[in-house]
Amino acid sequence: MTDQTADIPFRFVSKTTDLEPGKSRCYPLEGRNVLVIHMPHGGFKAIENLCSHEKKSMEGARIRAGKIVCPHHGANFDLETGKAMSAPAVLPITVYPVKVEGEDVLVQLIEPKKKPGNPFAIPGVGGYF
Amino acid sequence: MGVTTRIEKPGGTPAAKAPEPDMGHAVIPKERYISPEFMRLEWARMWTRVWLVGCREEEIPDAGDYITTEIGTESLLIVRGEDGKARTFYNVCNHRGNQVKFDQCGNSRTLQCAYHFWEYDLTGRLINVPDEQDFTQGCPKDQLSLKAIRTETWGGFVWYTLNPDAEALRDYLGIIPEHLDPYEFEKMAMVMNLTIDWDCNWKASVDAFNEYYHTPCIHPELSYLHDDVDVQIDLYDRHSRYLIPFQRPAPRVGELQDVPAIMAADMVALGMEPAEFRGRVDEVRRAFQRRKRETAAGLGYDYSRLGDDQLSDDYHYFIFPNITMNIFADRLMMFRQRPHETDPDRMYFDLSIMRRLPKDEARPPVPDHEHVRHGERSLGLVLDQDSVNLPHIQKGMHSMAYKGLWISHIERRIRHMHETLMNYIAI
Numbered sequence A: 001m002t003d004q005t006a007d008i009p010f011r012f013v014s015k016t017t018d019l020e021p022g023k024s025r026c027y028p029l030e031g032r033n034v035l036v037i038h039m040p041h042g043g044f045k046a047i048e049n050l051c052s053h054e055k056k057s058m059e060g061a062r063i064r065a066g067k068i069v070c071p072h073h074g075a076n077f078d079l080e081t082g083k084a085m086s087a088p089a090v091l092p093i094t095v096y097p098v099k100v101e102g103e104d105v106l107v108q109l110i111e112p113k114k115k116p117g118n119p120f121a122i123p124g125v126g127g128y129f
Numbered sequence B: 001m002g003v004t005t006r007i008e009k010p011g012g013t014p015a016a017k018a019p020e021p022d023m024g025h026a027v028i029p030k031e032r033y034i035s036p037e038f039m040r041l042e043w044a045r046m047w048t049r050v051w052l053v054g055c056r057e058e059e060i061p062d063a064g065d066y067i068t069t070e071i072g073t074e075s076l077l078i079v080r081g082e083d084g085k086a087r088t089f090y091n092v093c094n095h096r097g098n099q100v101k102f103d104q105c106g107n108s109r110t111l112q113c114a115y116h117f118w119e120y121d122l123t124g125r126l127i128n129v130p131d132e133q134d135f136t137q138g139c140p141k142d143q144l145s146l147k148a149i150r151t152e153t154w155g156g157f158v159w160y161t162l163n164p165d166a167e168a169l170r171d172y173l174g175i176i177p178e179h180l181d182p183y184e185f186e187k188m189a190m191v192m193n194l195t196i197d198w199d200c201n202w203k204a205s206v207d208a209f210n211e212y213y214h215t216p217c218i219h220p221e222l223s224y225l226h227d228d229v230d231v232q233i234d235l236y237d238r239h240s241r242y243l244i245p246f247q248r249p250a251p252r253v254g255e256l257q258d259v260p261a262i263m264a265a266d267m268v269a270l271g272m273e274p275a276e277f278r279g280r281v282d283e284v285r286r287a288f289q290r291r292k293r294e295t296a297a298g299l300g301y302d303y304s305r306l307g308d309d310q311l312s313d314d315y316h317y318f319i320f321p322n323i324t325m326n327i328f329a330d331r332l333m334m335f336r337q338r339p340h341e342t343d344p345d346r347m348y349f350d351l352s353i354m355r356r357l358p359k360d361e362a363r364p365p366v367p368d369h370e371h372v373r374h375g376e377r378s379l380g381l382v383l384d385q386d387s388v389n390l391p392h393i394q395k396g397m398h399s400m401a402y403k404g405l406w407i408s409h410i411e412r413r414i415r416h417m418h419e420t421l422m423n424y425i426a427i
Ligand code: FES
Pocket: A051, A052, A053, A054, A055, A056, A070, A071, A072, A073, A074, A075, A088, A089
């Protein structure tokens, strides 16, 4: 897993000066929508701009305590791991590794997290349920 | 909104709409969910008087097989006798009160207590007391045999009641055998058996599956799999159901050109070609039902007792007080919600899945029972979504600002369940 992602190059996505701290903006990049987030206390994060709840854009979302709060129905996601921290979302979002070089924000477009094919499928049980 | 006429099979599961009782609009007091006092009433007047599911028959197939099951403060021992009959006993040795069995399941020729080796036969009769002569008062067998509990079977399940005066199981179940016998649950095989500790009252869990008001909110994916508007709700004597059309998207997603992936997966499994239904997504459900019929014999399935709708839809039944069944042609996903021994803020959620067996497939051994805490493992997307709010509902209900449940028409199975519950509590 780590070996595979190591091969994926970092790509330029935005300038550090594009965004005030606490702000986020969506950049299309190689067919993905990358939401770049300037963290309130400094540093940059990037995620796939797709809330795992209703697949909506989270551009402009508030950032609180290391989490992004979806502007639509308030789901929280941890920006380190992508884990859903509150209802109504339960699935994770994809967090892209970020590197800052000088004034450039670079992201590694790893594969998005797979959604379970069958929403009723329970891990450990073969077949439909 | 358009309401579909449900297609039923003569002699199969009735699909007609039941008359709607008038249940009023009163707020359902939150105390029923959080009060230890109400919990004691529930135990004394409801749990100890109703019929409850103990286990699957297939969990104790052979003479001497036993299983332990807990309800409230009681542990029960369900045993298969030499005569093939399942019997239930209070799981306590009448010597010094040890539990006769404290493993979850096993097999033994007699039931021997692990402390001083008092021994009972599979009918519960005390047959051996070591050094019996030392009990100078004697050991009267009638008094000291295991205390039996009324036990009956239906649907491949062993049911018990702590109420010696309860009506027969069939009478208690009311419409249920007539409605659900066509699915032949007794022929199905259990493929999952899991208990999860949830931090909420058992009724919060029952409620979560007795309304679909939350579906567009917390299960947005399901709008592409089933229609949650054209749902028929039927309230019976104690029990209730809703009939949910699957393989038909909910109206809120609008006109779809292509069959959504989530529907397509089930079609592909039946050898259908979803692309052929481009622009005709509304025709998929009937075509799916036809296909299911056509392929049944080849796959070894017999759906002759099921109506067409039952080949695609979820016939969702609630059997008072604690059984939720999502029923499809080939599978039953069942939830049994049990109260915690003492704490109204906690419960046990028993999740089991039964699968229809093709004609020539031998019954597989039952799966091992797993017991986890909420969040320790995924229960699949839908159940993870259903359970995420539950501990917060329980906490919220404790707020001084909250009085009780404000129930809508779409949520009326919840009100109906409370009516039944309060009929028990009132006596
Ligand atoms: S779309 Fe993000 S919380 Fe609903």
